[in-house]
Amino acid sequence: MAKLEGSDLNELLQFIQDLTGLTADGPLKWAPATPTTYVTDTNLGASRARLALQKLERAIPSATIAGISTPRRKVVYILQAFEMPGVTLRVTIDGGEDPNVNERLRGLYDLVDTGVKRSGLDFLQKILPH
Amino acid sequence: MTPELQSIVDNLRELHPPFWRDPGYVIALFTAIAGLIYSYKAFKEAGKAFREARSAKEAATAAGRTVKIQTVTIELTEVTQMLDRIEPGMLFREARDLLAEVQRRVRRHVAPFAEHPRLSSAIKTTLQALEAAHRSLKDARPADAAREAEAPNAVYNAIEDDFATINNCVADLMGLFEKVTLGLGDSDGEA
Numbered sequence: 001m002a003k004l005e006g007s008d009l010n011e012l013l014q015f016i017q018d019l020t021g022l023t024a025d026g027p028l029k030w031a032p033a034t035p036t037t038y039v040t041d042t043n044l045g046a047s048r049a050r051l052a053l054q055k056l057e058r059a060i061p062s063a064t065i066a067g068i069s070t071p072r073r074k075v076v077y078i079l080q081a082f083e084m085p086g087v088t089l090r091v092t093i094d095g096g097e098d099p100n101v102n103e104r105l106r107g108l109y110d111l112v113d114t115g116v117k118r119s120g121l122d123f124l125q126k127i128l129p130h
Numbered sequence: 131m132t133p134e135l136q137s138i139v140d141n142l143r144e145l146h147p148p149f150w151r152d153p154g155y156v157i158a159l160f161t162a163i164a165g166l167i168y169s170y171k172a173f174k175e176a177g178k179a180f181r182e183a184r185s186a187k188e189a190a191t192a193a194g195r196t197v198k199i200q201t202v203t204i205e206l207t208e209v210t211q212m213l214d215r216i217e218p219g220m221l222f223r224e225a226r227d228l229l230a231e232v233q234r235r236v237r238r239h240v241a242p243f244a245e246h247p248r249l250s251s252a253i254k255t256t257l258q259a260l261e262a263a264h265r266s267l268k269d270a271r272p273a274d275a276a277r278e279a280e281a282p283n284a285v286y287n288a289i290e291d292d293f294a295t296i297n298n299c300v301a302d303l304m305g306l307f308e309k310v311t312l313g314l315g316d317s318d319g320e321a
Contacts, residue, residue, distance in 0.1 A: 032273045033273060033277065033278075033280050034269065034270045034272055034284050034285075034288075035268075035269050035270075035271065035273070036269040036270070036288070037270070037281045037284040039281050050280070052281040052284065054281070054287055055269075056266065056269070056287055056291075057262075057265075057269075058291045059259070059292055078287055080281075080287075082282075087279065087282055089218075089282070089283065
């Protein structure tokens with residue numbers, strides 16, 4: 001997705017905010033796909049879609065010393081929307097392109113991550129006799 | 131000296147002439163001198179042969195090193211081509227096999243040069259990039275292999291940048307290997 005500015009960026013930030021709200025309130029249930037990726041299938045709106053939220057460490061080139069580039073690392077969040085059925089990629093929101101977007105995605109990721117881990121702990125509690 | 135005594139001395143000189151008048155001594159002397167000159171020349175030739183042999187050995191070693199470095203450069207070129215194989219939708223298993231192959235090749239070929247003063251820093255950076263890619267890939271291991279397709283780009287997203295970094299590091303290494311092969315000084319080849 002090309003870098004958004006102005007009202008488009010605000011709309012995107014609002015979308016992530018809404019997504020965070022729906023996650024916090026419960027309608028959106030996320031499941032782990034990899035240790036750093038969560039997915040959810042949604043048909044709350046007019047279209048069915050799958051969302052994949054991923055946390056990754058991205059290498060960013062920094063100083064070049066004696067002809068050798070020494071990369072640093074930065075945590076970036078990506079949200080991808082797939083059209084269902086068929087799992088066709090429609091949109092990629094890359095937090096690396098805008099710090100505000102990355103911050104909102106980080107908030108969503110932390111919420112999802114905490115929820116999934118809490119759910120796992122609750123399950124563990126259920127398998128023990130009380 | 132009385133005439134009688136002089137006569138006795140003369141007789142003695144005739145009977146026992148000085149040794150340097152002996153033809154055998156003269157022949158032995160010339161032979162010894164010739165032998166000495168020959169030995170000196172032989173010694174010089176031996177020294178020259180030793181120096182030439184040593185130069186030949188050094189040249190052969192340098193040629194061997196050049197061939198080895200060129201081989202490594204060719205191998206690293208193949209590695210960069212392998213790194214270009216990553217694409218969206220690739221599976222964890224495919225990425226793991228690709229990274230393992232890249233890691234094995236790079237480590238094998240750069241290991242002999244790990245202590246080389248001009249290459250060690252670039253080699254260290256490359257190995258660190260490989261380790262980083264390994265960690266990123268570990269984060270993309272699917273929780274359930276049967277449901278890997280649910281997040282089709284998770285593996286690609288996780289390793290794309292790391293593979294690009296490895297590619298850059300390998301390109302740096304190739305340039306440095308070529309520089310060493312050409313025997314350029316530290317400041318040569320700089321703009």
